[in-house]
Structures are given as structure tokens and as C-alpha cells.
Amino acid sequence: MKQLYYVIRTLLRGRGSNIIKVISLGLGLTMSILLFSRVAFEQSYDTCYKNYDDLYQIYSIFSAEGEQFEPQKQNCGPVAGAILENFPKEVESATSIAYFVSSPLYNGSVRIDARKILADSLFFKTMGIEVLSGNPEKDLMQNDVIFLSDDLAQKIYGGENPIGKVISYNKELQLTVKGTYVDLPENATMRPEAVISMPTAWSRGWGNYSWRGGDSYYEYIRFRPGADKEIVNARLDAMIQKYRPEEDKKAYGYTAFVKPIRDVYRDEDQVKRMDSIMSILALAILFIASLNYVLISISSLTYRAKAVGVHKCSGASGGTVFSMFLLETGIIIALALVLMGLILLNFQEFIEDTTAAKLSVLFAPDRIWVPLVVVLVLFIVGGILPGRLFARIPVSQVFRRYTEGKK
Template sequence: MRQLYYTIQTLLRGRGSNVVKTVSLTLGLFVGILLFSQIAYEFSYENFYQDPERLVMLRMRNTKDGIPEKGYNYGTYRPAAADLWEAMPEQVECASLTSNFFQATFYKDGKKLEDTPMLCVDTLYFRTTGLEVLKGNPNDLALMQNAFISQSMARRIFGDEDPIGKELSVEKMFNVTIRGIYREVPRNTNFPHEILLSDAVLDWGYGAGTWGTNNIYHILFRLKQPSDVDIMNRRVQKAVEQYTDPHLGESVVTEYSVIPIREIHRSQPDAQRKLLIMGVLGFSIFFVSVMNYVLAAIASMSWRAKMVGVHKCSGAGEGHILGLFLWETGILVLVSTVACLLLMYFFGERIEGMLGARLADLFTWSNLYVPLLTVLLLFVVAGALPGRMYARIPVTQVFRRYTEGKRSWKRGLLFVQFMGVAFILGVLLTTVWQYREVVSRHVGFQTERLAVGSVNGAIEENEGISDAIRRQPYVEAVACSSKMLLQHYSTNRLTDAQGNFLCPLHFMLIDKDFPKVTGLKLLEGAFPQHVGEAVVGKETVRTMKWQNNVIGRKLPIKPSWAGLQESPTIVGVVDDVRNMGFFNEQTCTAFIMNDRDRTFNVRLKEPEEENLRKLNAFVKEAYPNKMLEFSTYQEIREWQNESVSRFRNIVTVTSGCILLIVLMGLIGYVSDETQRRSKEITIRKVNGAEASSILRLLSAGILKVAVGAVLIGIAFSWYVSGIWMEQFPDGTLLSPGWFIGVGVALLVLIVLVVVVKAWRIANENPVNSIKSE
């Protein structure tokens, strides 16, 4: 208790210093805990399944001349579940097929239900995954008209009412009856769902999948033993060859393998890069926060050394002195932890929006060890390091200028802090620039004032919708297509003259007005005027090596489902449309004139936002039985690049916090230096030195530390930024000049802080300084 009493007295004496320490620790803990918890959260993806190490998913990728393509395709073919189970009964205990390809909007009594992700599954889904069925018979999922919903959705939609037997509308096209309830899945999954429909829905919408067609299914296997993963991977290729030919020409082969489901997320290169950079960010701010605390503790050594001496003269040993500092650090860490909890409480929604995860999911019992270890590590390092320094001060030197020997410590700590803030600001520059690029870069058509909406159902039922929209006074033009421009189009194998597979061709059906309304840029030839004519993108021309004579060629596809009895004739070449965004390489595209359209592209008049609201109000009133809602392409681009936006926001918050911590540490250091060198400054001024020379003297001392630290931090940020940019196939890293500019700006800010803080003592009358001695 006596140690606690002395600690409280010390804290009361150093109130100003303690505020700086508390703010520094709070910011470091706040951001560090969030980032480390997010990392642990993403590492726990798919761990909620029963015996997840025995649950695997089939995947495939193409190899050309023995060289595999980048990444795997986890969408495979419907018959693979039953066929491979039959081929490998020694390893496979159960198999199931699922798909999230079809994402419907659900309605209850005409009211749209929000946040209802779904999966289409077969009757063996629960047996394969081990998810708990609370009510109902999974065999009911054999029928298209039946559905299962999660326990949380049942409470949210129906309250205390029993949902069994109740109906929901799917896209206002057909109804499903709720036949069962299952325990909801956590959000840390690549396959979220609140409602399960029968896989018969996919048959109805896309046709029964076969080997080689409709690779929209996720095939799950429950193995008998975890070690069967390796055995299955050795056998699966030959097993597939029993049912289909994996060769796509002379040199291209589709390879099949399985992967434990909980390894899917962490095996993605984009996820690995994100986790790596988040770990570096979290460590940076945590380390800088601790170092700033140590710096503040060392800065107070000039007056606290006497207190330590008194304690040692009274018989206190090194352990007693160390205990005092641990008590002090413990109290400040406790206050900082409470402050962190308050910040999370008051800014919870913004934090969840930034991280893309609920705080309740981050801080589950299984992940609670992360914030606890973070707090414990902070307490041990921040308390033990300065505590050992004070504990080892000899009694004989307690009243001497012992702090002189600690200048190297303070400069070293400043060096680390400057390096950390330079690194963070360099990464911030990259993320801000890249987000600007992905949402504003040209995507092959004119997105300004262009809205899009799709409707399902029979094509004949949609007749007249485009004419009704076109007659509205706020609409400039309307055109129809089979898909929206920024999504995965229908695909067909693109082959060369010898039949060798080259790549998938992404194509859509359009009407005559589509190119003009959407602003496709014609590079050669003309736009389609008759059914069966097509324009292709530059990448298609390059891949097929048609540079000199593309007009008049036949596009080597013949999708009978689109009513095309012969291959489309190419009449023009357009600029490439970035339909898959900037996370993927440019696709081969084609736009074929046809009348099987269900997507409406509307060019609005100004003002865009107001007219978009009018358009949605009109279609809701005019077509209450249609699930038709319009969004602008700019909104769609922002939604598709939400992960980049979130990461940018994370880096921005981290940058702001670490910059504030470093500036507080710098201000404390300058105050300590001016106090320590007050006699020297006075003598210089008595000898005729001007205020500017004093400021240059202090600034030069800081710059000796800052320049090297900033150079290292900027260089490291340039390297890490290169890792971040690898997820954008044709993205380019900013030139080193931009990073150098950030470093120079940071050095200017550092000098400015020194000048402002030292301005008073540099301009003070030396007589006053002499009197105070």
C-alpha cells in the first residue's frame, strides 16, 4: 500500500506529463488492439464448422505448358460432389454442393428484407458441414419451393412467432416456404448466409449443371481423417478424368485439388498482403506508443532522480524502485484501457464500418486473448524499461547531472518514432492515391449520370418498361442489355484456330442504342445495327491476334440459349471495358446485338442524385410487382472497391494517431532540451547570438536524428506499398519522388514544431534566465 501511495503522489506531481503518456498509450492501445484483433479474426475464418480440419473444398486452375495460372477457381461443376465421392469412398465421408452465385432479394408481405445473404444447397449440406439444425428436416431442401433460415434471421423477421410454414417472396418471382431453422454462422466466413434455398433454384435459373458447364458450384467434402487431404490431392486428378476430359487443347490442362476450408481465406494473396500490412501498421503504432511513453519517462529523470535517491537512502532496493514504476505504469495503462473502451463505445459504428466487421465478432471469447495480451505486453515493456533505468541509478550519482548520459536514449527513441511516422505516411499516400485511381479511372464507358437496374422474370414480361422510363422528363436516354457493365458477364471458351483454349470470353447481349447511351468508345468499324452483329474489346483482338483484319470475322462462340443459331459477326472494335474491376486482369469482352435484355441502362439529366430518386420512385409505383431498383455506376464502383476504401481509412486513422503521438513526444523532447541547455542558450545570447541562430541550433540537433529516420521510414513504406499494389494487375506504384515529397513535408513539420516550441526561450531576455539560476 505504501508503494501505491508514493505512486499516486508522483502521478499528482507530474500531471502534465501523465496526460501526454495517457493520450499516447490510449491511441496506441486503441489502434493496436483493433488491428491485432482484426488479424486474429481473419485467421479464424471458417473455424466454426464441426471438425473444420476434415472439411475441404474442391478447386481448379488451368496450366498452360505446365505453368499454372495465378490463383484458383473455387467454382467448379455440379456432378463433382457425387462423382468424386463415389470415386474415393475410402477418403470421403460425405459430399455436398453449394453456390452463392445467385443472390436474391427477399420480401415479406411486400416489404424488402435487408441483410439476407443466401446460399443454394443440396440436402446433404448440414450433414457435410456439421452445422446444427434446430428445427426441420434437411431433406425438404430437395424442393425448390422450400427454404431454411438462420435462428438470428427468424428472431429478426418473425420475433417470437414460429416461422415454420411462413412464406417469403424471392425477387417477386416465386415464393418459398420456410421449412427449417439452423444455428446461424459467424460473419468470418467467405460463404455467409442467413437463408438457404434448394439447389433446384439454380437448375431453374441457369439450367442443370454438367461437367464442363456452369462452374458456379462450391463442392464440399467431409473427409474421414484430416490426413486424407494429401491422399485425396494425389488421387483427385485421375478421379476427375473418369468423368470428363480436363484437357482444353494441346497445351492447356485443368488441374483439380482440394483445400481445407479454413485455409481458403488465409491462402488468398490479397488477404495475405492485407494481413501483413495490417500487422506492420499495428506493430508500428504500438511500438511508437511504447517508445513515446519511455521517452516521456526518461525526460522526467532530471527531477525524479532525486526522489529515487531519497528512496534508496531510506533502504529501498532495485526491486522496490522497479515496483514503483510498475505501479505507475499499471495505473496509466488501466486508465488508457478504460479510455479505449469508451472510444469503442462512442465510435462503434464508425469503427465497424472501417474494419468491415462487428466489434462483437472481433472480441469473442475465443479472440479475447488478443486485446489482453496487447495490454499485458504494453504494461510490461512500458513499465519495465524505464523502471530498470531508474532502479539502476547509483545513490552516489543521484544528485549529479545523471541525465546527461541519457541523451542517446532520447535520440534513439525519437529516431524510432520519426521512422514509424514516415513509414505510415508513405503507406497512406499509396492507399489514398490507389483508391482515387480505382473509383475515378476510366473503365471503358461514360459512367457520369448513368444508372443501371435489372429485373428478373420472363423477357416478355419486361416489354414496355424501357419505353415508360424513356418518357420521364428527367431521363435523357435508355438502353437495354443482358448484364450490367461492371460485373461478370456470360462466358464462353475462347479458342484459337487449332481449338486450343486461350481464355474465357466475357460477353453480353445489347440493343441497338446501348453503345451510344453508355458511351462505349468505338476504335474501328461500326456499332451493331442488326441481330447477330458484335463489337469486341481491344484485349479480345490482341488475344486472338486479329490486329489487321478483325472486321467481318466470326466470333468463335454460339450460345444457343441467347437465340443465336450461328456465330456473331464482328463489325467493330471498342475500348476495353473493365467489367471485373482493377483487382483482376483485363478480360476479353464482346457485345452482341440481341433482344433478350433484362437490364436497363438509363442516362439521367442533371441533377443526378435528385433524378435518381425520382426514377426509383417511379418504377416502384409503376411496377410494384417487379424487383427493379436503380443505382449509378459511380455508386457501384464505390461498393466494389469498398475493401480499398476500408484499408485507406484504417491507414488514415493509424497515420493520424501515430503522427499525434510523435508530435507529443517531439514537443516533450524540445521542452526538455531547452531546459537542459538553458545556460548554454543564455551564454550564447549574452555573447550576441540572435534568436534565429538559437532556433537553427535546436533544429539542426533534431534534424540530425530526423533525416536518417525519415529516409529509412520512407524507403520501407515504398517497399510495403509495392506489396500492396501487387493486388492490382496493372496498377503502378507512385514514383519515388512522391515518397521523397512526403519525407520532406514531414521534416518541415518537425522543424516547424521545434521552432514554435522553442520560440519563447529563443526570444527571452537572457537576464531573466540568469536571475532564475
């Protein structure tokens, strides 16, 4: 208790420099934590799906006239189903989805703008998305069926049960709501608010669902737990050639491979480049803020040396002095965190626009380790380095005369 009393007295005595410390650390912590949290958010993409390590996305590679094009996420429609059929020991389920349903939904005369996709009956099983009501493996095999996310269902129908309700697509098609599912978080590359059955498109001739072009489908497969995933990539080209028409083989080349969905977003060049920039900037800011604190602390050595000597004359050990300085650093960091909280609260809208993510998402429980690690690093650097220096001050310092110099 006496240590806390002496620490508070020391802080009050040097309140001018301590205010500078709090402001410096508060700004440094705010920026570095926001940047590190954004990087962690980017790296957490597509981890919201159940057993996401078994979920893979299909990529297609086309070639023509001896030139091979870059891998693309759009595939010929039947690829996923063919993989499921040809690799039953390795693949548990597969799905194809399409995005060419951009027109709005209508509940009566009320327009509803929502993200929509077309999907087959194995969509929810393959992706590992929790279904709250309905039987998608049966219902999505029918024409004019739609599943709604829980939030969208609440938005349209309030507390009413949406099952059996009819909703219009572009005031042209009448879609029956057959089920609801859990909303996907912001760190998912695919976040549909409504899923329309694929037969709805097939029955009207929308799109080209065949091996002859029509590369408009995003496709995914789910491996069985413990399956050898390399087998599929090794044999996939031979499987595709088995299905392709001979005349198409002469015109252009086509093959495919599968990639873990966990790596799809974070392996994009733009994402890797931005994550590198933000990480370097966050480290630099944290390093500057930490050394700022250390240097301000060391600059007070001349007038605090005698106080340390007095403590040691009174029986305090080097460990006691060290713990007092750590306690002082902890209080300063706590005040800096309060300042950080005020900054986030007062500039929330600006920060969310700048980071392109809500603060509630950046500081979600599964990413709370990011600010904790940043604070811990700051505490270690800012507390231990000058703390050891002050703890080593000898008792004889009380009896020495010295003058303060800029060096």
C-alpha cells in the first residue's frame, strides 16, 4: 500500500511530463491497436464457416492459342457436382452458386434491397452455415423457393413466422419463403441475405449451366474429415477432360484446382500488400510511442535519483524500486487506455469510415487478444527498460552533487 502511495505522489509531482506520457501513449495505442486489429480482421476472413479447414473453393484455368490465363473463381456449372461424384471417399458435399440475380425483392409494394445468390440444394451443408428453419436439401431442389437470413426475415416480417410467405423478385417472380439461416459476419467473402433455389434459374433458361463455357458459377467443396485433399488436385484435370466435348478441347484448354477457403481472401495481392503496409505502420507507431515513454522516463533520472536513494536508505530493495516503476507504468498505460476509449467514442464514425469496419467487429471477443498483446508489449518495453535502470541506482546517489545537462 505504501508503494502505491509513493507512486501516486511521484506521478502528481511530475504531472507535466506524465500528461505528455498519457497523450503520447494514448495516441500511439489508438493508432497501433486499430491497425493491428484491422490486420487481424483481414486475416480472419472466411473462418465463420463450420470446420472451415475442410471447405475449399474451386478455381478454373482457361487457355487459348498457347496462352494460359490467370486462375479465376468463376467456373463451369457442373464442375463441383462432378467432383462430388468422382471423389466420394474424399468429398462430402459440393455446391454451385451464381450472382446473376441483381434485381430487388418486393414485399407487396415495399422494395427490399438485399444481397442475393442462386444456390443448389447442398449450399448450406457444403458451406457449413447454420439453418434455423426449413429443409434446404429438399426445398432448394424446387422452383421459386427462397431462404432468408435471420436479420432480413426480421426486417421484412418483424416477429411473424416467415415460412410460407410469398415475396416477389423484381415484381416478376413469386418466391415462397421456405426457411431461414444464421447471418454471416462481415469477415466473410460471401454474405448473402437471401438464397434463391438454382432450379428457379434453370427453369427459365438463365445462364449456361454446362461444360461448354458458361463460366459464371462460384463453386465450393467440403472434404470429409481427415481426407487426403491432394488427391483431388492431382486427379482433377483428368476428371475434367473426361466430361469436356472433344470439339471444345480443340478450341481452348480448361482445367481447375481447389484451394482452402481460408486462403482465398488473404492470398489476394491487394490484401497482402495492405496488410504488410498496415503491419509496418502499426509496428513503427508502437515503437515510437514506447521509446517516447522510455526516453521521457530516463530524462527524469537526474531529479528522481535522490528519491530512489532515499527509498533504498529506508530499506527498499532494487526489486521494490523496480515494482514501483512497473506500477507507475501500469497507471500511465491505464490512463492512456482511458484516453484511447474517449477518442474511439468521440470519433467512432470517422474511424469506422477510415478502417472500413465497425469497431464492434474490430474488437470482437475472438480478436480481443490484439489490443491485449499491444498493451503487454508496451508495458514490457516501457516498464522494464527504465525500471531496471532506476532499480540499479546506488544508495550513495543521495550524497552526490550533480547538475542536470541536456546530454
